[in-house]
Amino acid sequence: MQKTMSWRRPVLTILLCLLFTTQVYAMTTLPKGIIEIEEISAPPLTLNDMEGETYMLANSKGKWVFLHFWASWCGPCIKEMPTIQAITSNFENTKLQIILVNTAEDEDTIFSFMGTVAPDLNTLMDPDGLTTEDWQPRGLPSTYFVDPEGKLRYVALGGRPWNEGVYLDFLNGLLN
Amino acid sequence: MRSSLRSNTIQHNTFAVGGAPPTKTSVRQFSTIAATLLLISIDLAAAEKPAGPEIYEDSNLIMYVMTRTPEQLIAFYSARGFNQASVDAITERCFVFAMVENKAQGKLWLVLDDWQFINADNKSIDRINRADWNQVWRNTGLPQAKQSTFGWTQLPESRDLHQHEHVGGQLSLPWQNTPFKLVANFKTASDKSGPVRQVTFENLKCRKQ
Numbered sequence: 001m002q003k004t005m006s007w008r009r010p011v012l013t014i015l016l017c018l019l020f021t022t023q024v025y026a027m028t029t030l031p032k033g034i035i036e037i038e039e040i041s042a043p044p045l046t047l048n049d050m051e052g053e054t055y056m057l058a059n060s061k062g063k064w065v066f067l068h069f070w071a072s073w074c075g076p077c078i079k080e081m082p083t084i085q086a087i088t089s090n091f092e093n094t095k096l097q098i099i100l101v102n103t104a105e106d107e108d109t110i111f112s113f114m115g116t117v118a119p120d121l122n123t124l125m126d127p128d129g130l131t132t133e134d135w136q137p138r139g140l141p142s143t144y145f146v147d148p149e150g151k152l153r154y155v156a157l158g159g160r161p162w163n164e165g166v167y168l169d170f171l172n173g174l175l176n
Numbered sequence: 177m178r179s180s181l182r183s184n185t186i187q188h189n190t191f192a193v194g195g196a197p198p199t200k201t202s203v204r205q206f207s208t209i210a211a212t213l214l215l216i217s218i219d220l221a222a223a224e225k226p227a228g229p230e231i232y233e234d235s236n237l238i239m240y241v242m243t244r245t246p247e248q249l250i251a252f253y254s255a256r257g258f259n260q261a262s263v264d265a266i267t268e269r270c271f272v273f274a275m276v277e278n279k280a281q282g283k284l285w286l287v288l289d290d291w292q293f294i295n296a297d298n299k300s301i302d303r304i305n306r307a308d309w310n311q312v313w314r315n316t317g318l319p320q321a322k323q324s325t326f327g328w329t330q331l332p333e334s335r336d337l338h339q340h341e342h343v344g345g346q347l348s349l350p351w352q353n354t355p356f357k358l359v360a361n362f363k364t365a366s367d368k369s370g371p372v373r374q375v376t377f378e379n380l381k382c383r384k385q
Contacts, residue, residue: 035338071328073256104324106257129324138335139343140328157341 031166033157042067042146043134047101047124050110055099055124057146064174065146066091066098069137070123072105072113076159077141085118086163087171095148095175103140104129145174229273232375236280239375241358244271244346245383256325261316269304270351270382272358275344278337282370285363286335286343292361296354304348306330336366355379 030036045057045067057065068084070077088098100123102110110125126132135144143156160167229242246267253263278284293301306327313323331345349356358377364370 032340071325073252073325074328103328104321106321128320129327130320133324133327138341139332139345157338 030154031160031170033160034154034170035157037152037155039151039153042144042150042152045101045131045135047126047131049122049124050107050114051122058150060097060146061150062095062148064096064148066096066171067144067146068098068100068141069103069132069135069143070100070141071103072109074140078117080141080159080162081118081121083160083162085121087168088121090168091171096171100124101126101132103132230377232377236278236373237284237362237375238277238279239360240275240344241377241380242273243380243383244273245385247385252329253326256322258322259316259318262313262318262322265312265316268351270349271346272349272380273344273346274331275342276337276362277342278339280364281339282365284337284373285368286332286337287363288331288333288347290361290363292359293349293356294359295352295356301349301352301356304350306333309348349382352382355381
């Protein structure tokens with residue numbers, strides 16, 4: 001019995017070290033297409049969603065925000081949106097909030113698109129496109145990561161397959 | 177044509193329309209990305225079959241250029257609710273769609289002011305910039321939301337491209353009745369101090385159909 005315990009402890013220690021190293025690696029090696037950006041305060045953002053509820057980014061302090069700008073006419077947005085829908089359940093009731101912002105389209109277009117491509121998701125609507133322009137994304141789609149202090153930390157270049165392991169690891173890593 | 181080093185600082189590559197691209201590797205892959213990213217691709221099915229894009233590729237970058245037909249432009253912007261006066265203003269101009277991907281490790285700078293359009297008389301053609309379009313929209317009464325959509329379909333004035341990042345969009349010129357060429361210069365490195373890469377597309381044409 002004594003002998004069994006004697007090898008279990010170092011093995012457990014090694015496993016814990018490996019787990020810790022993996023977590024650190026996941027956070028220090030960013031997935032393809034995700035870049036760290038200058039840590040500055042996120043621009044303000046207050047918009048209504050499809051149900052008429054008002055969302056204010058300032059109220060998300062204390063959480064990471066996955067802030068995704070999109071439009072229905074943008075090819076990569078169509079491809080990416082289902083991958084966002086696929087991960088939303090993973091982050092319900094966590095400190096990662098997934099927020100979508102449609103850029104400069106009317107309600108009919110937005111409802112039709114979401115009903116077809118991602119029926120489980122809600123989106124904020126930026127009807128005149130001016131909020132999106134304040135954020136100056138590098139194109140559409142574009143995803144920013146705002147940290148719990150309200151600072152911009154990462155941006156995803158173009159569309160990303162968020163439901164793939166390396167991206168899920170990155171998102172989970174934000175919560176650790 | 178093969179890429180060549182013109183000087184110590186400028187890498188100069190010319191791809192004449194109709195000629196073979198310098199390399200063929202990854203062209204198919206890039207075409208797939210490009211096709212996905214084509215802003216108006218959704219509406220192209222309704223329009224006349226477009227002529228193929230011109231594609232340049234070397235070890236540092238991929239560039240893709242094609243001119244738009246009025247039918248393609250009408251299909252896209254009318255479907256987005258642009259008023260007739262605005263659509264007419266668009267189709268009176270010559271639209272060039274371009275996409276650039278940076279393959280190299282360092283940054284590649286897309287700066288539209290570093291691009292030159294040159295007509296058959298070897299004279300420079302001035303681009304129609306965003307301020308010019310804003311004036312057009314004031315005259316045509318295009319709502320702000322549509323102006324924003326139009327803006328997102330245009331190439332950014334300036335963008336530092338990370339490795340594997342691509343950017344695509346349109347730029348516009350006054351209508352040209354004769355072929356013209358595009359000489360695209362790209363500064364490199366974060367501080368723009370690296371070698372300038374130059375890609376030329378010859379024999380581009382504004383398309384009536």
